[in-house]
Amino acid sequence: MDMCNGPLLGKIIIYYIPLMLSGILQLLFNAADIVVVGQFAGDEALAAVGSTSSLINLLVNVFIGLSVGTNVLVARFYGAGQKKELSDMVHTSILTSLVSGVFLIFVGVFLSKPILEWMATPADVIGMSVLYIRIYFAGMPVMMLYNFGSAVLRAVGDTKRPLYYLTSAGVINVILNLIFVIVFHLGVAGVALATVISQGVSALLVLRCLMKTESDYRLELSKLRINWEKLGKMIRIGIPAGLQGALFSISNVLIQSSVNSFGKIAMAGNTAASNIEGFVYTSMNALYQTSISFTGQNYGARKFDRIAKILGICLGLVIGVGLVLGNSAYFFGGTILKLYTNNPEAISYGVLRLSVICTSYFLCGMMDVIVGSIRGLGYGIMPMLVSLTGACLFRVIWICTVFQKFHTLTCLYLSYPISWGLTFMAHLFCFLIVFLKVKKRT
Numbered sequence: 001m002d003m004c005n006g007p008l009l010g011k012i013i014i015y016y017i018p019l020m021l022s023g024i025l026q027l028l029f030n031a032a033d034i035v036v037v038g039q040f041a042g043d044e045a046l047a048a049v050g051s052t053s054s055l056i057n058l059l060v061n062v063f064i065g066l067s068v069g070t071n072v073l074v075a076r077f078y079g080a081g082q083k084k085e086l087s088d089m090v091h092t093s094i095l096t097s098l099v100s101g102v103f104l105i106f107v108g109v110f111l112s113k114p115i116l117e118w119m120a121t122p123a124d125v126i127g128m129s130v131l132y133i134r135i136y137f138a139g140m141p142v143m144m145l146y147n148f149g150s151a152v153l154r155a156v157g158d159t160k161r162p163l164y165y166l167t168s169a170g171v172i173n174v175i176l177n178l179i180f181v182i183v184f185h186l187g188v189a190g191v192a193l194a195t196v197i198s199q200g201v202s203a204l205l206v207l208r209c210l211m212k213t214e215s216d217y218r219l220e221l222s223k224l225r226i227n228w229e230k231l232g233k234m235i236r237i238g239i240p241a242g243l244q245g246a247l248f249s250i251s252n253v254l255i256q257s258s259v260n261s262f263g264k265i266a267m268a269g270n271t272a273a274s275n276i277e278g279f280v281y282t283s284m285n286a287l288y289q290t291s292i293s294f295t296g297q298n299y300g301a302r303k304f305d306r307i308a309k310i311l312g313i314c315l316g317l318v319i320g321v322g323l324v325l326g327n328s329a330y331f332f333g334g335t336i337l338k339l340y341t342n343n344p345e346a347i348s349y350g351v352l353r354l355s356v357i358c359t360s361y362f363l364c365g366m367m368d369v370i371v372g373s374i375r376g377l378g379y380g381i382m383p384m385l386v387s388l389t390g391a392c393l394f395r396v397i398w399i400c401t402v403f404q405k406f407h408t409l410t411c412l413y414l415s416y417p418i419s420w421g422l423t424f425m426a427h428l429f430c431f432l433i434v435f436l437k438v439k440k441r442t
Contacts, residue, residue: 001157003294004079004301012313016290018159022150023282025166027275028173033191034275036177038268038340041187046341047267048128048188052116053274056133057245057252063100063144065242067093067151068292069234072375074155074217075296082300083216088227089234090152090210090217095224096231097148101141108137119257122264132188139196142203149206152217155293165205173198240380244371244387251395258399258412262349266409269349272340276333276350277358280325284365287318288372295376304439311373311431318369322362329358353413360417367391367424370431379434386430390423 001011038046070093077086112133116126150162173194180190210219259270291314298306329336333354337347371383398415 003075003157003297004303004306008294008306008309009313012290012294012310012317015157015159015293016286016317018163019154019289020283020286022159022163022166023286024279025163025170027278027282028170032170032174032177033195034271035339036181037188037191038272039342040181043264043268043341043343043346044125045128045188046271047122047264048125049132049191049271052112052129052133052136053271056136060104060140060143061245062239062242063104064147065240065245066096066100066234066238067147068241068375069236069238069380070148071151071155071289071292072237072296072378073230073233074152075293075376076300076378078156078217079297079300085230086216087218087223089230090219091223091225092227092230093148093152093234094145094207094210094219095226096234097144098141101144104140104144105137108140109134112137115253119253120260122260122267125264125267128188132192135189135192136195139199142196142200146199146203146206149203149210152210153206154289155296156215156217157293157297161209162206165202165209168205169198169202172201237375237378237380240384241375244384251392254396254399255412255415258403259409262409265343265345266349268341268343269337269346270353270409272337272346273333273350273353273357275340276329276336276354277361280322280329280358280361281364283325284318284322284361285368287314287321287365288368290314291369291372292376295373299377299438304435307373307377307435311370314369314372315366318365319362322365326358326361330354333358349409352409356410356413357416360420363417363420363424367420367427370424370427374427374431374434377434377438382430382434383427386426387423390426391419394419394422 001015003011003015033049034046037049070089073089074086074093077089113126113130116129116133121129153159153162176194176197177191180186180194184190186193207219210217211221256270260267291310294310294314295307298304298310330351333351334347337350340350341347371387374383395415398418399412403412403415
């Protein structure tokens with residue numbers, strides 16, 4: 001896709017839709033886990049799988065952030081026509097993904113139980129939670145390979161092939177879930193194994209694509225090495241993005257710990273609702289990734305007039321997507337939650353979460369899109385610091401003050417939309433400063 005010439009709206013939508021569907025398919029991995037354990041292994045197993053999501057995000061987000069650096073730099077070199085720099089970036093990224101994945105295996109094995117204990121995970125749940133995380137993290141190398149490889153494809157305008165690969169892997173995941181849990185009665189271990197195997201399939205397909213292409217971003221195993229200059233640039237952009245994700249995860253871990261204090265039924269309802277929200281979030285987050293790629297390529301081509309238009313189009317689209325999907329998730333929430341659990345009390349807890357968060361989710365989408373534009377311009381530290389203050393620190397203060405006085409789940413959930421709105425306004429101000437600075441400098 002030529003992101004640097006011609007009308008923007010149609011190209012953004014064509015790029016966005018496969019990216020959105022790819023994200024939804026990735027969520028279906030986890031949704032299949034949650035639905036199967038909820039229906040066939042009980043509420044304890046459902047709570048065990050759900051209680052791990054914020055911890056998993058906390059441990060992997062720093063490394064996933066590096067793939068954001070890959071996306072930005074590959075898009076920039078591709079848009080500028082810098083072939084050698086593009087090749088160096090691709091090979092550095094793939095090797096970095098493998099090293100990161102191996103390191104995360106040890107992180108998941110040794111840190112999962114202490115952190116889950118600190119999160120006040122109930123005694124009747126924690127054993128299954130630890131087992132799920134340890135198996136899940138055994139598949140980190142293939143997960144990292146897929147994320148970095150698909151970041152390369154997205155950066156050059158290809159969002160369709162990652163969608164095809166995830167479709168194949170998603171079907172495999174669902175089939176293995178049913179076999180491992182229903183036939184072999186493996187419970188949370190079964191759904192974790194199914195996820196790892198299916199992620200391995202998607203990673204192999206992405207690697208095959210990169211190795212078979214005739215384009216300048218072709219992957220050749222003999223060229224796999226670290227270019228320290230490119231790694232440094234990737235770290236400068238990606239690590240702040242990863243730290244921002246980790247910081248959000250820390251606040252979410254605190255919120256999950258607060259939810260845990262209401263018992264395992266509340267945990268089960270919160271888990272199911274969070275999974276439904278994930279589909280809305282992923283649909284909006286695809287526009288964040290779209291803004292990164294389009295902004296990065298046009299920055300490389302020095303077409304600054306298009307960058308402001310890209311932000312405006314992506315903001316308009318994310319507001320529409322957030323309002324429609326978020327309110328639909330709340331309106332049909334009671335029915336959808338029955339797919340996860342038959343417990344009426346758990347369903348009521350889930351509907352409560354949806355009523356607060358999903359109806360205001362468009363604010364989160366606006367916040368993410370403008371962060372994508374700032375990162376596409378090559379700035380990583382600024383959005384991280386703003387997010388640390390405007391969202392994460394705010395939520396921690398909220399939990400320690402307001403939530404302590406009004407100890408209800410509604411009060412806890414309100415920390416999300418308020419922090420999204422405040423952080424968006426701060427990011428908007430930062431974008432204006434950065435955009436004018438970059439435009440003047442060039």
